[in-house]
Amino acid sequence: MVRMSAEERRESVIRAATAEFARGGYYGTSTEAIAKRVGVSQPYLFRLFPGKKAIFLAAAERCIEDTIRTFREAAEGLEGEEALHAMGDAYTRVIAERPELLMMQMQTYLAVAAAEQEGDHEFGEAVRAGWMRLWDTVHLPLGADIGETTAFMAYGMLINCLVAMGFPPGHRVWEGVYESARTKGRKEH
Secondary structure (H helix, E strand, O other), rough: OOOOOOOHHHHHHHHHHHHHHHOOOOOOOOOOHHHHOOOOOHHHHHOOOHHHHHHHHHHHHHHHHHHHHHHHHHOOOOOOOHHHHHHHHHHOOOOOOOOHHHHHHHHHHHHHHHHHHOHHHHHHHHHHHHHHHHHHHHHHHOOOOOHHHHHHHHHHHHHHHHHOOOOOOOHHHOOOOHHHHOOOOOOOO
């Protein structure tokens, strides 16, 4: 059996944490569950990450970076409406195929709100910085138009909510969403 390097183990922890936090949220997920999913002890987990918050932030940052990469690849060489539809289609495809990314994203927003309520602003600052990288990634292909970027991100949040609530493809709530961002014909979760 080939031994994994510490970096490979960190990657395994991030993937496992994404799945666990997506399902249970920050407060409902134990580091024990993450360690068990990876197949390591909790003490080893804490050699890779200083604590649960660091594990959650690594998973949240990975989720944001995966979304940035999705948008960047979809919009490559495109501008304006072509970029908008390519990014919308790519995003809905990703969240249909990998629902844990959508749920991790939603859990991240909840965790930031809870941390802010507790006076932990560092947590939110890290997530907001990632979100601003996401914003900038879509802003340029949309012609650096603030209104277009805002509308795109607003549609994205609407899509997140509709998918998270389980509205099936073809339901009337999707009628106002532009065609390329609708989930019809995609795998339901």
